[in-house]
Amino acid sequence: MKIHAMIVEDEQMARKELMYLLTEEEDVALCPSAETGEQMLQLYGEYEPDVIFLDIHMPGISGIEAANHLMNQFVHYPPLFIVTSAYDEYALAAFDMEAVDYLLKPFDELRFQKAMKRLRNQLLQRERKLMEPYVSNTKSGPAKLLIDDGERTAVLSPDMIYYAVPHKRMLEIHTKDRVISSRMTLQELEKKLYGFPFFRPHRSYLVNLNYIKEITPWFNGTSNITLKDMEHIQIPVSRTARKMLFKMFENNH
Amino acid sequence: MKEMTILLFERLGLLLVIAFVLTRLPGFKSLLYREFNLKLSLVHAGVFGLFGMAGTMAGIVIDGETIGQFSFVIGAVEKHQFIVSLSLVAIVIAGLLGGPLVGTGAGIVAGVHLMILGGVGSIANGLVNPLTGLLAGWTARFFSQERVIPPFKALFIGVFPPILHMHLLLIFYPDSNEIVDRIGLPLVLSNSLAIAIFTAMIGIVLKEQENEAAMATRRALTIAEEALPFLKEHHSKEMAAGLSSLLMKRLKLAAVSVTNKQEVLAHTGMGDDHHQTEQSVFPSLAYEAMESKEMKIATTRSQIECKHKNCPFEAAIMIPITEANEVLLLIIFYFRKAHHIRPVELVLAQGLGQLISNQLNILTAEALKFHIRDAELRNLQAQINPHFLFNTLHLIATLFREDPKKARHITVQLAHYMRFNLKLVSNSLVPLEKECDHVNAYMEIIQARFPNQLKITFHAPETIPDVYIPPSTIQPLVENCIQHGLRNSASGGKVEVIIQKQDDHLQVIVRDNGSGFPRELLKQVTNKPLTEHQNGGTGLYNVNQRLISLLGEDAKLHVDNRPAGGSEVFFQIPIEVQTKRGVAL
Numbered sequence: 001m002k003i004h005a006m007i008v009e010d011e012q013m014a015r016k017e018l019m020y021l022l023t024e025e026e027d028v029a030l031c032p033s034a035e036t037g038e039q040m041l042q043l044y045g046e047y048e049p050d051v052i053f054l055d056i057h058m059p060g061i062s063g064i065e066a067a068n069h070l071m072n073q074f075v076h077y078p079p080l081f082i083v084t085s086a087y088d089e090y091a092l093a094a095f096d097m098e099a100v101d102y103l104l105k106p107f108d109e110l111r112f113q114k115a116m117k118r119l120r121n122q123l124l125q126r127e128r129k130l131m132e133p134y135v136s137n138t139k140s141g142p143a144k145l146l147i148d149d150g151e152r153t154a155v156l157s158p159d160m161i162y163y164a165v166p167h168k169r170m171l172e173i174h175t176k177d178r179v180i181s182s183r184m185t186l187q188e189l190e191k192k193l194y195g196f197p198f199f200r201p202h203r204s205y206l207v208n209l210n211y212i213k214e215i216t217p218w219f220n221g222t223s224n225i226t227l228k229d230m231e232h233i234q235i236p237v238s239r240t241a242r243k244m245l246f247k248m249f250e251n252n253h
Numbered sequence: 254m255k256e257m258t259i260l261l262f263e264r265l266g267l268l269l270v271i272a273f274v275l276t277r278l279p280g281f282k283s284l285l286y287r288e289f290n291l292k293l294s295l296v297h298a299g300v301f302g303l304f305g306m307a308g309t310m311a312g313i314v315i316d317g318e319t320i321g322q323f324s325f326v327i328g329a330v331e332k333h334q335f336i337v338s339l340s341l342v343a344i345v346i347a348g349l350l351g352g353p354l355v356g357t358g359a360g361i362v363a364g365v366h367l368m369i370l371g372g373v374g375s376i377a378n379g380l381v382n383p384l385t386g387l388l389a390g391w392t393a394r395f396f397s398q399e400r401v402i403p404p405f406k407a408l409f410i411g412v413f414p415p416i417l418h419m420h421l422l423l424i425f426y427p428d429s430n431e432i433v434d435r436i437g438l439p440l441v442l443s444n445s446l447a448i449a450i451f452t453a454m455i456g457i458v459l460k461e462q463e464n465e466a467a468m469a470t471r472r473a474l475t476i477a478e479e480a481l482p483f484l485k486e487h488h489s490k491e492m493a494a495g496l497s498s499l500l501m502k503r504l505k506l507a508a509v510s511v512t513n514k515q516e517v518l519a520h521t522g523m524g525d526d527h528h529q530t531e532q533s534v535f536p537s538l539a540y541e542a543m544e545s546k547e548m549k550i551a552t553t554r555s556q557i558e559c560k561h562k563n564c565p566f567e568a569a570i571m572i573p574i575t576e577a578n579e580v581l582l583l584i585i586f587y588f589r590k591a592h593h594i595r596p597v598e599l600v601l602a603q604g605l606g607q608l609i610s611n612q613l614n615i616l617t618a619e620a621l622k623f624h625i626r627d628a629e630l631r632n633l634q635a636q637i638n639p640h641f642l643f644n645t646l647h648l649i650a651t652l653f654r655e656d657p658k659k660a661r662h663i664t665v666q667l668a669h670y671m672r673f674n675l676k677l678v679s680n681s682l683v684p685l686e687k688e689c690d691h692v693n694a695y696m697e698i699i700q701a702r703f704p705n706q707l708k709i710t711f712h713a714p715e716t717i718p719d720v721y722i723p724p725s726t727i728q729p730l731v732e733n734c735i736q737h738g739l740r741n742s743a744s745g746g747k748v749e750v751i752i753q754k755q756d757d758h759l760q761v762i763v764r765d766n767g768s769g770f771p772r773e774l775l776k777q778v779t780n781k782p783l784t785e786h787q788n789g790g791t792g793l794y795n796v797n798q799r800l801i802s803l804l805g806e807d808a809k810l811h812v813d814n815r816p817a818g819g820s821e822v823f824f825q826i827p828i829e830v831q832t833k834r835g836v837a838l
Contacts, residue, residue: 010703010706010743011647011702012702013651013652013655014644017650017651020651059706059740059743086639086640086643086644087639105643105647106643106649107647
C-alpha cells in the first residue's frame with residue numbers, strides 16, 4: 001500500500017522541489033498540495049494523507065497552528081508530520097507536535113532519504129500498534145461485560161455486540177435485537193473490549209470485526225461497512241482505517 | 254587731654270592713609286597669601302618694623318606739661334622730653350597677622366628705633382614693642398580658625414598694649430604718673446581704634462582677593478565654553494590656532510603656545526619671530542609637565558630654555574591637557590616678568606587645564622558613543638535574515654532543475670545582495686545608486702519566490718541623483734511590507750517603491766496594499782524597538798535611528814496607513830547637503 005503524502009508550502013518552487021523528490025519515491029502517492037495552513041485543513045478531510053510535509057512560515061495561520069488544529073480534530077488517527085523549514089528555530093515546536101523529522105531547506109538528498117526511512121518505520125510501528133488488539137487474538141479480560149444504562153445493569157458478552165456509536169451524549173450499543181444506551185464513552189468501551197476483535201473504522205464507531213459482511217468503496221478512498229443481519233446500517237470507514245482493515249484481514253485470514 | 258586725643262587721632266589718620274596706600278600695592282596682597290616660612294617671616298618682621306618706625310615718627314613729643322613738638326619725630330629728642338609713639342599699632346597688627354615671630358621681630362625693630370631716639374622712658378618705650386608683638390602673636394593663636402580677626406575683637410585686643418605700656422612706664426619710672434595721666438587714655442582710645450580700622454582694611458583686601466579668585470573661576474568657565482567649537486575641530490592645527498588666539502584675547506598674557514607631544518601647533522603673541530609653529534624642541538620643564546600630567550611653572554629665563562637672546566619671556570605656566578589619561582596638548586602661557594604670575598593666574602591656568610581636558614573627554618566619549626551605536630545598528634542590519642538566505646538557496650536548488658537560466662540569475666542577485674550586506678559594516682553612507690541595486694536584488698529574489706502572491710514595482714528617475722544614504726535603509730522597508738503588511742495575503746499583494754525628486758529633496762516612498770500597521774503601533778514603530786510585541790520588530794526603528802543620526806532630524810521616517818488599506822513609509826533627504834557629506838565619509 002502506498003504512502004499518501006501532502007505538501008503544505010507557500011513557495012511555488014519549494015513545492016515543486018518536494019513534488020520532484022517525492023515522485024522519485026516509488027511507494028509515495030501525492031495528494032494535491034496546499035499553499036496555506038487553511039487550505040491544508042480543507043484538503044486534509046478530503047484526502048486524509050498519511051504524512052504532511054509542512055512548512056511553518058506561511059501567510060495566514062502558521063504551519064504549527066494548522067497542525068495543532070488537525071491533531072485536535074483527528075485525535076484517533078492523526079497524520080504524521082515532517083517539518084520543512086529554512087532555519088532551525090522551529091525545532092522545539094516540531095518536537096512538541098511529535099513530528100517525524102525536521103528537514104532544513106535546501107534539502108540534502110541523504111538527509112531526505114533518512115527522513116523517508118524514518119517515516120516508513122513510524123508508519124509501520126503505528127499500524128502495528130493500532131492493530132495490536134486485533135492481531136493478538138489471545139483475549140484477556142472478562143468474558144462478560146456489565147453495562148449500566150442508568151436504570152439497570154445489562155450483562156453482555158462481547159460477541160453479542162455488533163457495533164457502538166455515540167448518540168446525544170450517550171453511547172448506543174447495538175446488539176442483534178436491542179440497543180443499550182449507556183453513559184460510558186466510546187473510549188471506555190474500547191478499553192473494556194481490548195483483546196476482542198473490535199475495530200474503530202471511524203472516530204465515532206466501534207465495530208465487531210466478526211460481523212462485517214462487506215466493505216463497499218465510497219468516494220476519495222473512504223468506504224462503508226455493511227454488517228451481517230443489519231443490512232440497513234452503513235458504517236463509515238475513514239481512508240486510513242480502510243487500509244488497516246484490509247491489512248488486518250490479510251494477516252488473519 | 255582732649256587736645257592730646259584729637260592730635261593722636263589726627264596722626265593715626267595719617268598713618269592709616271599710608272597703610273591704605275600700602276594695601277593697594279600689588280606686593281602687599283602677596284604678603285597676605287603666601288605660606289609662612291622663616292625667610293618670609295623675617296621680611297614681614299622688617300616691613301612691619303618699618304611701619305612701626307613710621308608710627309613712632311608720626312607720634313608727638315611732650316615736654317613736661319605742654320606739647321613740645323608738633324612736627325614729626327625725626328631725630329633724637331632731649332632728655333626731658335617724652336615721645337608718644339604710635340608704633341604699637343603696627344606691632345599689634347604684625348603679631349596678629351604673622352604670629353609671635355613676626356610680632357616680636359617687628360617689635361624689636363620699632364623698639365630699638367625708639368630707644369635710639371631717647372627721651373624720658375626710652376627703656377619702657379622700647380621694651381613695650383617686642384613684648385606687645387610677642388603677646389599679640391600668641392593672642393592670634395586663639396583666632397587661628399579666622400583668617401583675619403574681626404574688627405570688634407581687634408578693638409578689644411588693642412586696648413591692652415597701651416595699658417601694658419603705661420604699666421612699664423610706671424615700673425621703670427615711678428615718678429611718671431603725670432605723663433601716664435596725660436597720655437594713658439588718649440593712647441588706649443586711639444590705638445585700639447586704629448588697630449580695629451586696620452584689621453577691617455585687611456579684611457577688605459582679603460575679600461577682594463577672594464572675589465578675584467571667584468572671577469578667575471568664572472573666567473575659566475567662560476573661556477572653556479568659548480573653546481568648545483575649537484575643540485570640536487578634527488584637525489589638530491586648526492584646533493590649536495583657535496585655542497591660542499582665544500586665550501590670547503581673553504587673558505592678559507605676553508604670548509600663548511599650544512603644542513602637542515611632538516611640535517608647536519600654534520603660537521600667538523610676542524616672540525613669534527622665534528617661537529614658531531612646527532618647532533619640536535621643548536624646554537625640559539614642558540616634558541616634565543607632559544610626563545607628570547601636572548601644571549609646571551617657569552619663573553626664570555633658564556627654565557624657559559629659549560636660546561634666542563632677545564626672547565622676551567621670563568616666566569611661563571605649562572598646562573597639560575589630557576584626553577583619556579593621555580596628554581594630548583600642552584598650553585603654555587608666557588609672561589614677560591615672573592611677578593606677573595599671581596596666584597589668580599595660577600588658579601585660572603589650573604582651572605582652564607582641567608575644564609578643557611574635561612570637555613575633550615566628553616567630546617571624545619560622545620563621538621565614541623555615536624560611532625559604537627552606528628556600528629551596532631549597521632551590524633544588526635548586516636545580519637542576513639537566515640530565512641531569507643536559506644529559502645533563496647532552496648529556490649536556487651529547485652531552479653537548477655526547473656529553469657537553469659533563472660537559477661543563474663537568482664544566484665547572481667543573491668551574490669549582489671550579500672556583497673552589499675558585507676560592505677554594510679564598513680560604510681556609514683553609500684551612494685543611492687548602490688542602495689537601489691541592493692533593493693532590486695532583494696526584490697528580484699522575493700519576486701521569484703512568490704511569483705503568484707506578490708507584485709513588487711520599483712519607480713526611480715532615469716538617472717539616480719548623486720546623493721548618499723545610510724546603507725540598507727530601503728530594503729528593510731520593503732521587507733517590512735512583506736513580513737508584516739502582506740503577512741496574511743496569500744495572493745494579490747503589492748509593494749511599490751518610489752524614488753522621486755521634489756524640489757531640493759529626494760523622496761523615498763515604500764507602500765503596500767496589506768493590512769497596515771496596527772493602530773497602537775503606528776506611533777511607536779519608529780521610536781522604539783518593539784521587541785516584546787508579537788508582530789513587532791526593530792527594523793523600522795533601526796532604520797529611523799540611522800537616518801536621524803547620519804542625516805538629521807529632517808530625514809526621519811514617516812509611517813502611516815493608507816485610506817484604501819495598506820501602509821506607507823516615507824522619508825526624504827536633502828540633495829545638495831548630501832553630496833558634500835558623502836565625500837567626507
